[in-house]
Amino acid sequence: MKRTVTALLMDWHLSINKRKMPWKGVKDPYKIWLSEVILQQTRVEQGVAYYEKFILKYPAIQDLAAAKDEEVFKLWEGLGYYNRCKNLLHTARYIVANYDGQFPANYEDIRSLKGVGPYTAAAITSFAFNMPFAVLDGNVFRVLSRLYAIFTPIDILVGKKQYMTLAQELLDKDFPGLYNQAIMDFGATVCLPVNPLCNSCNLQFLCEGYKKAVVNKLPIKEKGLLKKKRWFYYFIFQQDDKILVLKRTLKDIWENLHEFYLMETSEQINWDEEKVKDWLFQQFGMEEAKISYIFISSLQKQLLTHQQIKGQFIVVKLVSIPDNLKQHQWLDIKDLRELAFPKFINQFLDTRTTQE
Numbered sequence: 328m329k330r331t332v333t334a335l336l337m338d339w340h341l342s343i344n345k346r347k348m349p350w351k352g353v354k355d356p357y358k359i360w361l362s363e364v365i366l367q368q369t370r371v372e373q374g375v376a377y378y379e380k381f382i383l384k385y386p387a388i389q390d391l392a393a394a395k396d397e398e399v400f401k402l403w404e405g406l407g408y409y410n411r412c413k414n415l416l417h418t419a420r421y422i423v424a425n426y427d428g429q430f431p432a433n434y435e436d437i438r439s440l441k442g443v444g445p446y447t448a449a450a451i452t453s454f455a456f457n458m459p460f461a462v463l464d465g466n467v468f469r470v471l472s473r474l475y476a477i478f479t480p481i482d483i484l485v486g487k488k489q490y491m492t493l494a495q496e497l498l499d500k501d502f503p504g505l506y507n508q509a510i511m512d513f514g515a516t517v518c519l520p521v522n523p524l525c526n527s528c529n530l531q532f533l534c535e536g537y538k539k540a541v542v543n544k545l546p547i548k549e550k551g552l553l554k555k556k557r558w559f560y561y562f563i564f565q566q567d568d569k570i571l572v573l574k575r576t577l578k579d580i581w582e583n584l585h586e587f588y589l590m591e592t593s594e595q596i597n598w599d600e601e602k603v604k605d606w607l608f609q610q611f612g613m614e615e616a617k618i619s620y621i622f623i624s625s626l627q628k629q630l631l632t633h634q635q636i637k638g639q640f641i642v643v644k645l646v647s648i649p650d651n652l653k654q655h656q657w658l659d660i661k662d663l664r665e666l667a668f669p670k671f672i673n674q675f676l677d678t679r680t681t682q683e
């Protein structure tokens with residue numbers, strides 16, 4: 328599967344990817360480094376303007392190194408996290424003083440520069456020097472966790488190691504820069520945090536997260552599992568007298584109990600029928616004609632010892648079961664109450680039974 332994933336990501340990048348950024352394809356390590364430092368803790372849309380201002384004023388590392396502190400800080404204004412700006416100046420001057428103004432061309436030296444972590448070092452070495460170092464940022468974590476249905480939290484040491492090994496194995500060693508750009512752009516435009524475009528994804532057929540209906544739970548963050556407030560949106564798919572039911576296998580609350588198709592988010596979503604239809608299409612390619620009924624519940628809550636669960640239930644009645652939901656368990660509705668569900672779900676099922 329690994330070779331196929333790499334090839335498909337490269338295919339996508341070369342034939343479909345339209346994401347434009349001013350530093351894309353740039354080979355100058357100074358410019359790549361500058362863009363990466365600006366983008367730490369900054370959204371791309373905001374970062375672009377700053378990158379352009381910096382490049383215009385300081386086209387080469389020597390220009391930045393020779394600039395007055397005050398002047399650089401002024402240009403940085405609005406980006407926040409001023410430590411980044413301090414490190415930027417320090418490193419520019421360090422490279423001019425110690426490397427004759429030439430950016431070092433190997434991973435270890437780049438990694439040892441002030442303010443440069445493993446991600447930035449991998450980005451510079453692969454983009455500028457075509458060296459085989461895989462990047463691992465939020466986008467890559469998300470794509471890998473879903474493609475391989477990895478439940479190890481991304482914010483613990485074993486998780487980081489597991490992901491790093493996989494990222495490195497998947498890397499196209501001939502075109503590391505292109506490949507790194509491909510997987511990051513794929514995460515930023517297709518395998519989105521909320522509402523990934525699974526229906527139009529060219530990797531869907533081998534995506535384990537999609538097959539197991541866990542896309543919207545991944546990636547796992549230990550901090551997330553311990554979070555005090557969580558949003559659970561349950562999609563209850565029905566077709567005639569059948570209902571889609573899944574089992575919770577994750578080391579989390581309600582382990583081994585049953586549930587419906589879950590979308591967990593860290594923020595509230597204001598669902599309405601249109602949004603539900605869009606989501607069903609993006610995730611499963613479900614067309615409106617295949618949906619006979621949608622019901623969106625009111626807000627439901629449950630207080631656990633350390634967590635507050637809030638969310639909604641969205642009942643979707645289908646004319647027929649779409650192919651990409653067929654592999655799940657479709658139970659006779661009359662047998663539903665024989666399974667064990669968490670209280671959060673039982674409460675909702677009780678209200679439905681009394682209504683119907």
Ligand code: SF4
Binds near residue numbers: 473518
């Ligand atoms: S099918 Fe969905 S979850 Fe899987 S890789 Fe594609 S967009 Fe991401």
